[in-house]
Structures are given as structure tokens and as C-alpha cells.
Amino acid sequence: MSESAVINDLALRVSRPARAAVGAYVAALVAAEALAAFAGPVPAAAAEGALLLILLVHYVVGAGREARALAALALVPVLRLSSLGLATRDHVAFLVISGAPVLLAVVLAARALELPGVLALRELRLRSQWHVAVGVGIVAALAAPALDVVPAVDPHSRVGLALAALAVFVFVGLLEELVFRGLIQGALEPLVGAWSVAAADALFAATYLDSGSAAYTIGMAAFGLACGWWVRRTRSVAGAAVAHGLVAVVLLVSLGGS
Amino acid sequence: MSALLTETTRALGAASGSAATRTAVGALVIAVLLLMLVAQEMARAELSEERTRRISHLRFVTVPLTLVFVGVVVPRIVDLLR
Numbered sequence: 001m002s003e004s005a006v007i008n009d010l011a012l013r014v015s016r017p018a019r020a021a022v023g024a025y026v027a028a029l030v031a032a033e034a035l036a037a038f039a040g041p042v043p044a045a046a047a048e049g050a051l052l053l054i055l056l057v058h059y060v061v062g063a064g065r066e067a068r069a070l071a072a073l074a075l076v077p078v079l080r081l082s083s084l085g086l087a088t089r090d091h092v093a094f095l096v097i098s099g100a101p102v103l104l105a106v107v108l109a110a111r112a113l114e115l116p117g118v119l120a121l122r123e124l125r126l127r128s129q130w131h132v133a134v135g136v137g138i139v140a141a142l143a144a145p146a147l148d149v150v151p152a153v154d155p156h157s158r159v160g161l162a163l164a165a166l167a168v169f170v171f172v173g174l175l176e177e178l179v180f181r182g183l184i185q186g187a188l189e190p191l192v193g194a195w196s197v198a199a200a201d202a203l204f205a206a207t208y209l210d211s212g213s214a215a216y217t218i219g220m221a222a223f224g225l226a227c228g229w230w231v232r233r234t235r236s237v238a239g240a241a242v243a244h245g246l247v248a249v250v251l252l253v254s255l256g257g258s
Numbered sequence: 259m260s261a262l263l264t265e266t267t268r269a270l271g272a273a274s275g276s277a278a279t280r281t282a283v284g285a286l287v288i289a290v291l292l293l294m295l296v297a298q299e300m301a302r303a304e305l306s307e308e309r310t311r312r313i314s315h316l317r318f319v320t321v322p323l324t325l326v327f328v329g330v331v332v333p334r335i336v337d338l339l340r
Contacts, residue, residue, distance in 0.1 A: 171262065172262070252260070
């Protein structure tokens with residue numbers, strides 16, 4: 001029996017209430033992200049904070065099977081609370097300042113939840129990983145001029161451009177793939193099988209609801225779905241992380257991004 | 259735009275962004291951290307070994323939120339000292 005067939009078999013054995021609870025949390029997190037986009041930062045921070053507390057209490061007192069998934073889902077409120085709490089005027093500084101706590105959360109969570117494979121970015125040397133990363137980067141560079149672009153990062157020098165590109169690569173591409181495809185999708189998979197790709201992508205797309213552009217949100221949702229499928233198929237987040245980093249650099253730094 | 263950098267965070271970070279809103283958001287983050295720490299300590303004494311192990315795993319949330327707390331509080335203290 002193949003590895004994915006074993007995982008699907010395991011997922012089928014998990015009780016329906018456990019899967020329903022995880023589905024309800026995913027829906028609630030999507031709604032909280034929508035609050036950030038449509039109701040403002042204070043209701044969003046309150047909703048995300050409440051969900052974080054509920055998720056963690058459920059993680060501590062709940063049954064073993066869904067516990068890891070609940071803990072992984074808590075990364076979404078951590079990400080949003082960090083971004084809302086540490087908002088600053090300079091966008092590059094903001095990405096570093098608000099991204100650092102989330103990156104730390106990812107490293108600690110990967111160890112605590114026994115998902116160390118999430119951090120194995122050295123797998124990029126595999127042809128299946130770097131081929132897709134370079135391919136996606138080239139496609140993004142070709143497609144970027146066709147997008148309705150507004151500069152998100154506006155460096156004034158070559159050093160500034162390099163630093164902005166590095167910050168965007170790490171705290172947009174790498175970080176988002178580690179959170180959504182690495183930890184969340186990885187923790188949901190034993191519970192819901194292939195649906196983990198859709199659930200993680202729903203959360204990923206929800207964090208882009210407040211991008212100010214419906215086309216950009218839809219585009220990132222489609223990109224996230226492709227990354228999720230690729231990560232599930234190859235069992236590695238390395239290629240998707242680098243691909244996402246290259247796309248982010250192309251869209252947000254070199255050409256300006258929506 | 260990204261998961262971190264959104265229209266809302268852009269507006270919050272702008273010089274013209276409302277100080278009251280920023281303060282409210284910062285206070286909410288601190289309240290969440292305090293509630294977590296209190297609940298963690300209360301639960302530690304009550305629960306079984308497996309649950310206690312899970313409580314120790316909560317560092318992956320408390321440590322990052324502590325960093326956010328520092329990021330919220332330190333600029334305000336610096337402002338007060340000026």
C-alpha cells in the first residue's frame with residue numbers, strides 16, 4: 001500500500017466528530033480573517049485571540065488524534081496577532097519585525113508537534129524540488145507585467161533592493177509555505193487525507209482577503225492549491241517554499257506588487 | 259501584499275493610522291498572552307502527565323507572543339521617556 005493510501009486509510013478511521021471539529025475551526029479562522037478585511041483590526045484581533053485560546057485549550061484537554069491539527073491551526077491567529085500588533089510604516093522592517101515571531105513559532109511548533117520534516121529545506125537539492133521552484137519563478141517573472149501592480153516595497157538603492165528581496169523571500173515565501181503547507185497541511189493530513197490541501201489553502205487564501213485586490217487573492221489561492229498539491233505529492237515543502245519566495249520577490253520587490 | 263502585510267496592517271502602520279486603534283490591538287495581544295500564561299499555570303497542577311506534556315508544548319505560542327508583547331510595549335516606553 002502506498003504512503004498516501006495509508007494516510008487516507010488512517011484519515012477514514014478518525015472519528016467524524018474530530019473531523020467536524022477541525023472543519024469548524026478552519027471555518028472560524030477563515031471568518032476571523034474576513035473580519036480583518038471587512039470589519040477592522042480590533043474585531044479581528046479580538047476574534048483571532050479568542051480562537052487562539054479556544055484552540056489551545058482544546059489541544060490540551062482534547063483527544064490525541066486531532067490534537068496536533070488543533071495546535072497547528074493556532075499558527076494562523078499567531079500570524080495575524082503578530083502582524084496587527086507590530087504594524088510599522090516601513091514595509092520591509094514590518095515584514096522582519098512581525099515575521100520573526102511567526103518564524104520562531106514555526107520552528108518551535110515543528111519540534112513540539114513532531115513534524116521536523118517541515119524544516120528540511122535541504123531537500124531543495126532534489127531535482128523534483130528545484131525544477132518546480134525555478135519554473136514557477138520564471139512563470140511569475142513573465143506574468144508579473146500583466147498584473148495590476150502597485151509597489152509594495154520601494155527600495156531606493158541596490159543594497160536596499162537586496163535587503164528587501166531577502167526579507168520578502170524569507171518572510172513572505174518561505175514563512176507562508178512553512179506555516180500553511182508544512183505545518184497546517186502536514187498536521188491535517190492524517191486527519192482528513194487529501195482534503196488537507198483544500199483546508200490549508202482555504203486558510204492561506206483567507207489571509208490574502210485583505211490584499212485590496214480580488215484578482216490577487218484568487219491568484220494566490222490558485223497558487224496555494226498548486227503548492228499544496230505539489231507538497232503532498234513530493235512529501236517536501238522545499239520546492240514550494242523557494243517557488244513562493246521567488247514569486248513574492250518578483251511581485252513585491254522587483255516589479256512592485258499588488 | 260502578503261499574509262502578514264495587508265491593507266489593514268499598512269493602514270495601522272501609516273503615520274496617519276489611529277493611535278487608539280493601535281493601542282487597542284496591542285492591548286488585546288497582551289490580554290491574550292496573559293490569559294494564556296494564567297490558564298497554563300492553572301492547568302499544569304490539575305492535569306495528567308500527557309496533558310502536562312502538551313502544556314509544555316505551548317511554548318510555540320507563548321514565546322512568539324512574548325516577542326510581540328515586547329514589540330508593542332517597548333516603543334511606547336521609549337515614547338514616554340522622550
